[in-house]
Amino acid sequence: xxxxxxxxxSCSFCVLASAGFFVSTLPSCATAILFKNKDNKxxxxxxxxxxxxxxxxxxxxxxxxxxxxKEKDGSYTALLxxxxxxxxxxxxxxxxxxxxxxxxxxxxxxxxxxxxxxxxLQKYHTQVISDHVIITLQ
Ligand code: FES
Numbered sequence: 001x002x003x004x005x006x007x008x009x010s011c012s013f014c015v016l017a018s019a020g021f022f023v024s025t026l027p028s029c030a031t032a033i034l035f036k037n038k039d040n041k042x043x044x045x046x047x048x049x050x051x052x053x054x055x056x057x058x059x060x061x062x063x064x065x066x067x068x069x070k071e072k073d074g075s076y077t078a079l080l081x082x083x084x085x086x087x088x089x090x091x092x093x094x095x096x097x098x099x100x101x102x103x104x105x106x107x108x109x110x111x112x113x114x115x116x117x118x119x120x121l122q123k124y125h126t127q128v129i130s131d132h133v134i135i136t137l138q
Contacts, residue, residue, distance in 0.1 A: 034059055043132040044068055054108075056081070056092055057135070064089055066124065067097065068133060069108065078124040078135045079110045085117035097121070 049070045057066040064082040081090040088101040097106040105114035110121030125136045
């Protein structure tokens with residue numbers, strides 16, 4: 001590794017570590033298990049999206065997963081995988097999200113495509129900082 005690349009990588013890690021972010025992934029699992037920091041933010045490495053534009057993010061503290069999708073323009077969309085009908089966990093099919101409790105379906109944008117749910121999925125603000133997507137849980 002060249003000195004410049006080493007410094008860039010090391011500094012990125014230090015910035016995130018000082019912000020309280022820690023990452024733990026299971027290489028054989030499609031779901032990344034991450035930690036939120038004291039500011040209710042989750043840092044997801046951009047490298048997670050090298051092969052797949054959709055990642056399912058799980059935090060140890062949260063009841064529901066988050067679907068984080070890379071858009072064609074390079075931005076990211078974060079959707080809470082909690083059914084808006086009666087708060088059941090949703091399952092990703094890769095291009096939609098389904099609720100096994102009463103059958104609601106949501107498209108990749110979080111819009112309802114089949115009821116009984118009528119409200120879109122909750123979205124979180126995202127921004128890219130230092131090779132990581134930061135999801136703000138507010
Ligand atoms: S809780 Fe999801 S459809 Fe009822």
